[in-house]
Amino acid sequence: MAGIDLGGTKILTGLADADGRLVAEVEVATCAEQGSAAVVGRMAETVKQLLEQVGAEEEELAGMVAASPGPLNPVTGVVYYPPNLGWCEFPLREALADIFPVPIEIENDASLAALAEYRYGYGGRYDPLLYMTVSTGVGGGIVIDGSIYHGAGGAAGEFGHMKLLPDGPLCGCGCRGCLETLASGTAMARQARELAERGQGKRMLELAGNCPEEITARTVGEVARGGDAEAGEIILRTGRWLGIGLANLVNIFDPAAIVLGGGAALGLGALLLDPAREEMKRQVMRGLGKKTEILPAKLGGRSGLLGCLALAEQKEWIKSGGVVVGN
Ligand SMILES: [Zn+2]
Numbered sequence: 001m002a003g004i005d006l007g008g009t010k011i012l013t014g015l016a017d018a019d020g021r022l023v024a025e026v027e028v029a030t031c032a033e034q035g036s037a038a039v040v041g042r043m044a045e046t047v048k049q050l051l052e053q054v055g056a057e058e059e060e061l062a063g064m065v066a067a068s069p070g071p072l073n074p075v076t077g078v079v080y081y082p083p084n085l086g087w088c089e090f091p092l093r094e095a096l097a098d099i100f101p102v103p104i105e106i107e108n109d110a111s112l113a114a115l116a117e118y119r120y121g122y123g124g125r126y127d128p129l130l131y132m133t134v135s136t137g138v139g140g141g142i143v144i145d146g147s148i149y150h151g152a153g154g155a156a157g158e159f160g161h162m163k164l165l166p167d168g169p170l171c172g173c174g175c176r177g178c179l180e181t182l183a184s185g186t187a188m189a190r191q192a193r194e195l196a197e198r199g200q201g202k203r204m205l206e207l208a209g210n211c212p213e214e215i216t217a218r219t220v221g222e223v224a225r226g227g228d229a230e231a232g233e234i235i236l237r238t239g240r241w242l243g244i245g246l247a248n249l250v251n252i253f254d255p256a257a258i259v260l261g262g263g264a265a266l267g268l269g270a271l272l273l274d275p276a277r278e279e280m281k282r283q284v285m286r287g288l289g290k291k292t293e294i295l296p297a298k299l300g301g302r303s304g305l306l307g308c309l310a311l312a313e314q315k316e317w318i319k320s321g322g323v324v325v326g327n
Helices: 036-054 092-097 109-121 185-197 202-207 217-225 229-253 263-268 270-283 300-314
Strands: 002-006 010-016 022-029 064-068 104-108 129-134 138-144 257-261 293-296
Touching: 002 036, 002 109, 002 300, 010 036, 010 300, 022 036, 036 092, 064 092, 064 109, 064 300, 092 104, 104 109, 104 300, 109 129, 109 138, 109 257, 109 300, 129 229, 129 263, 185 202, 185 217, 185 229, 185 263, 202 217, 202 229, 217 229, 217 263, 217 270, 229 257, 229 270, 257 263, 263 270, 270 293
Parallel strands: 002 064, 064 104, 129 257, 257 293
Antiparallel strands: 002 010, 010 022, 129 138
């Protein structure tokens, strides 16, 4: 089978044999600005290239799973409005089916990352498992009884858009005060820039070459590690908002684990996660949260692709247990 992880900047494609072993992988740039047809063409090209590499034919593919930024409908295979791709209700499955005469699944990348962490990262030990990625934005995926939970319209799991602060910062979704506007890499960078505009946050500004627009979450993290109180305060505040988001999820799902991935969560580590855990404990309903572990994602940038394999396992396109993760 073929798995394609379609991202805003890159396409990572892998080919797995019938035993579920990843036998070939390739990464190319998405070039989203060239439009949907060109992107699908590049996706198809990667699959053809890998088939050629291993000496296999298209007809030998048991199936194909494409991980795409959401929101999308996995039943219809239509991708709605992914901000990073600039698409509008694009029928991704239809476009791929025109090229490959095989069964094709389209799934939200964060949902597949959740399934991958459930299946390969943590060996099925935590169920229900929620996955939250904290990077530029905040995404989420839900695994219940070993399967992705989709909701009625197929788009469940938008953890980044739970509302925390009425009249808070404006979110890309059009609402105000979403978790994503308060606890993401973008949110941290914004706060550091606001300080710089007021003549404060000097060390962060210095590290960014005195260009406020060059300040990123990484800048904030680096300066905070050096003991800077203003940067530390931004991360502490972000961690607390994240903790409130986690408490809401615990109150609703009572999950066995919430796995945190994404550049900001993994890059800042304990600096962000410790205050998040503390705030979660403070905010969660009494009696809840005792069974919920907050864990780091284990699969990094390959979680989308590995999620494609995990779904292919469930479709019985490949045998289970073939994937070796962690090296
Ligand atoms: Zn939002």
